Amino acid sequence: MTLVYTHENLTLVMNMEAALQSAGIKTYIKNQFSAGGRGEIPCFETWPELWVTSEFQLEQAKEIVANIMSQEQQPDWHCKNCDEQNGAAFDFCWQCDAAKPS
Numbered sequence: 827m828t829l830v831y832t833h834e835n836l837t838l839v840m841n842m843e844a845a846l847q848s849a850g851i852k853t854y855i856k857n858q859f860s861a862g863g864r865g866e867i868p869c870f871e872t873w874p875e876l877w878v879t880s881e882f883q884l885e886q887a888k889e890i891v892a893n894i895m896s897q898e899q900q901p902d903w904h905c906k907n908c909d910e911q912n913g914a915a916f917d918f919c920w921q922c923d924a925a926k927p928s
């Protein structure tokens with residue numbers, strides 16, 4: 827397995843996982859449930875981590891991650907359906923699956 831992405835915000839890691847899974851890439855999240863109980867100071871070791879389980883999908887996974895991270899420079903968008911904030915890279919609301927307004 828290879829680590830492809832980590833972030834202190836589990837939602838972002840899960841968004842990334844969803845993007846990889848929709849491309850048919852098998853993933854695994856480490857530290858998904860260890861975020862609680864840490865102090866105010868972000869502790870890198872308890873960040874959720876997104877791992878790709880099969881080596882032959884690794885290059886594709888890295889491309890998707892790089893693509894999404896480059897799009898993260900854009901502003902978040904606001905879901906009109908459920909009021910959720912979503913990252914610019916995502917075409918559908920992670921909360922309710924509503925399409926991103928164009």
Ligand SMILES: [Zn+2]
Nearest residue numbers: 905908919922
């Ligand atoms: Zn929504």
